[in-house]
Amino acid sequence: MTRFRVNGRDHDLDLDPDTPLLWVLRDELRLTGTKFGCGIAQCGACTVMVDGMPRRSCVTPLGTLGDSEVTTIEGMDGPEIRAVQAAWTAIDVPQCGWCQSGQVMSATALLQQIPRPSDDDITNAMAGNICRCATYVRIRQAIHDAARTLEG
C-alpha cells in the first residue's frame, strides 16, 4: 500500500512502487487532464507539479513520491494558471489540444518563477513541451499576454 497526496487529498493505493505517476493519475484516479505522449520525458504532455515544481509524471515512479504534494491540472488554482488559461482561450492557442495541459502547466510554472518572462525565458521554459500542431506562435503570445494580465 502506497500513500500519496494529489490535489490536496490523500490516497492509499495497492500498486507497484515502480508504477509511473502518470498511469496512477489516469488509470486509478481518473485525472485524465494529464496526458500520455511519449513515456520517456521527451514531450511534456504529462507535466504535473510535484511540490510546486513541474515534473514529468511518465518517468516519476509512485514509490519516489514520499510525502510530496502532487498537483494536476485539475487541482491547479491561483492567479498564474487563471491568467494562463484565460490567455490560452482568448487567442485560441489549442488546436488538437492533446499537449495543452502540459503546456499550460509549464507556462504556469514559468510565470510563478518569472512574472515577466523574456522571449528567451519562454523558449527555455517551454523547450520540453512538444506541440505537433505547432501552436508555438500562440503559446508564446499567450504567455506574454498572461504576464501582462498578472502585472495588472
Add this chain to the structure above:
Amino acid sequence: MSILTTRRGFLAGGSGLMLALTLPLGQGRAQMTVAGPFAPNAFVRIGTDDLVTVMIKHLEMGQGPYTGLATLVAEELDADWAQLRAEGAPADDTLYANLAFGAQGTGGSTAIANSFMQMRKAGAAARAMLVAAAAEEWGVPASEIAVTAGIVSHAASGRSSGFGALSAAAARQPVPEDPPVKAAADFVLIGTDRPKLDSRAKADGSAQFTMDVYREGMLTVVVAHPPRFGAALVRVDDRAALAVKGVEMVRTIPSGVAVYATNTHAALKGRDALVMDWDDSKAETRSSAQMFEAYAEAAAQGGETVEEEGELSAIDGAARVLSAEYRFPYLAHAPMEPLDAVIETRDGTAELWFGSQFPSFDRPTVATTLGLAPADVRINVLMAGGSFGRRAQGSAHLAAEVAEVAKAAGRDGAFKLVWTREDDVRGGYYRPMTVHRLRAGLDADGSIVAWENVVANQSIMSGTPMEAMLKGGPDNSSFDGSTGLPYRLGAKRIGWARMDSPVSVLWWRSVGHTHTAYAVETFLDEVLEAAGKDPVQGRLDLLPPEAVRERAVITEAARMADWQGPRRNGKGYGIAYAKSFGTYVAEVVEVEDRGGVPRVTRVWCAVDCGIAVNPNVIRAQMEGGVGYALSAALHSRITLAPGGTVEQSNFHDYPMLRIGEMPAVEVSIIRSQADPTGVGEPGVPPLAPAMANAWRALNGQRQYQLPFGGAVS
C-alpha cells in the same frame, strides 16, 4: 487526400443521393424524441436552455471543424455565437456522409468545402421553423419576424423570444424542403474571427479524448507488433507476461500478440515479458539505403507517363539542360495522442469510442470482424489529439485491431487499446519514401522549353480496400503536385514508377505535395537562377494570364515580405508556391545561417481558400502547417536498418520542432467570393522548398534530400 472526384460514391449504396440540399430527417427526428430538444435535422439541436448544439460530421483533430461547421449553422440560424456548442456525430453513412466522398470521413481538407451549403441549409431550416412557430404563437405573419443574434422578434407587436422558449413549438412545424440561404453580402459570422468552441476545455484539461474513456471492468490492451514489416508470428511464450501482476490474459490476434491487463502499466510490463519468434520470409529486410538505390534506378528508367504535353524530345535541342535527383525518407505522422480505441461488447452489439476518421470503413470492419450487422455497431466519434492523416485509414487497421482484441477475449466486456509512442514511430503507415528525378531544358534566352519529372514511390491506395477507386489507373496521391502545374514549362512529361514494399504507407498532411512541392519548387528556383531571373518575377512570368489566383498569392507573399531579391543583410529569402486541395498558398521564408545550420526566422504566408469562413482558424492552420512542415524539413526521417528494422523509436531519435525553432509567421488571406476550400493541409507544401531556396540563396548549398543537416542513411 486529393481524390475528390474518384472517391465520390465509392461505397455501393452510399449516400451519393444525399446531396447538399437534402436534410436527412428520419433519425434526426428520432434523436429529438430521445434528447428532448428541437432537432429539425440530423445536424442541429436546440434545447430549451437556448443552447444550439451542432452535430459535427467531421473528426475534430485540431483543424477546427467543430468551430467551422458550427459557424455555418449559426450564420443561417442567426444565432448568437455564445449559444453554440459542438458534438461529434456518430458513425452513420446515411446522415453524415462527406459529400465529397459519398461516405463518412474526414480528409483531403474537405470539411468546410463539402459542408458549406449543407450546414447552412441545416441552420436555415431550423431558423424557418423557429420563425413559423413564433408566427403561430404570436398570430403575426412570418414575413414580419426577424431573427438577430439568437432573438426572434416581431417589431410591430413588440414580441420577442429566445430560441429555447420556441423550441417545442418549432419542433411541430413542417421541415422546409429547401430553405433559402443568405447572400454572401449578408454574412454576419462568416468571414469574421470567432473564438473556437473547444479552446477552453483544451486549456483546462477537461476535453475528453479516447484515452480518457474508462468503462466499468475495462481492461487495457497493448499489442506486440512484428519487429519487421511483413513478418509473421511463429510462436509466443507468454508465461512471464501472465505472471505480471494485473495481466489477465494474452491472445494472438492477426496484427500481433495482445496483452490484457487491469491497468496500462501492467499491460506494458506484460508485453515487455513476452518471448516471440517471427518468420521474416515475407518481411521487408532491405535498408533505406538499399531501397533508395532501387528507387533511383526505377526513376532513371522513366516510369509510366501520367501527364504529357508536347514532345519531350525538345530537351535534346535545348541550349542548356539542368537535372537533379531528390530523395525523401519515410515519415511518421506522430500525432501527440498515439492511436487508441475503446470497444465494449455486450449481447451481440458493440459500442466504440475513438477518433474515427473514416467511420464508413471502420464500422463495417468492426461488424465483419465480430460477425455483427453494421446496425449493431455504434461508433462514438471523439476528438483526436492530432492525426495529420494517421487516423485516415483505408485499411481501417485500428478499428480492425480493437475488434480483434474484443473477439479474442472470448467474452463480452470493455477493452481499451493503447499504442505507445514506440508503437507509433515503428508502426508504419508512413509518408512514402520517394525519389524525384527532374530535367529541364533552357533555350539560349533562358526560357524553359522542356520539363521532365519522374517520381518513384509506393502507392498509398493500392493493396488497400481503396484500390478499386483507382480503376486500374495510377495512384494520383503518389505524385500529386508534380502534375497539374500552372507554369508554362514547354514540352512536359511526368512519370511515375510504382515501388512495392511490405512497409505500410499512408497520406501524411498534404500527401504527395509533401515531396512534389519541394522537388518542383526548388528545381524551378535553380532553373530560374540559371536563366538569371528573380525567383518571384520569374515565377510570375511563367504564369499564363488566367492564373489570377496563383499570381495573387505569390504577389501578396512577396509584398508582405518586402521582397527585394533572395539576399539581404546577411539573410536568405526564398519563395515557393503550391496549390493543394483547391487552395492556393505562397510562402516567403527568411533564413539565417547559424554555424552551418539553417535557422528559419520569419515566414510570410499568403493563402486563397475562397470565402474565409473563420479567418482565425485559417491563420492557425497556416501557422501550424508551417511548423509541421518545418519540423519535417529540419528533423524527420524514418529509416530502416539493414535487415529491415526501424531505426527510430520515440521523440529522442525522431525529434520534433520545439518552440525555440518556431519562426514568426504572418498570414494574409486573399479576399474571395469563390466557394471555400480547405486549409488543414495546404499550409504545409511551400514551406520546405521556400526554406531550401532561401538557404541556397544565402550560401549556395543545394539541398537534394530531406531532412536538412544529414544524409539519409
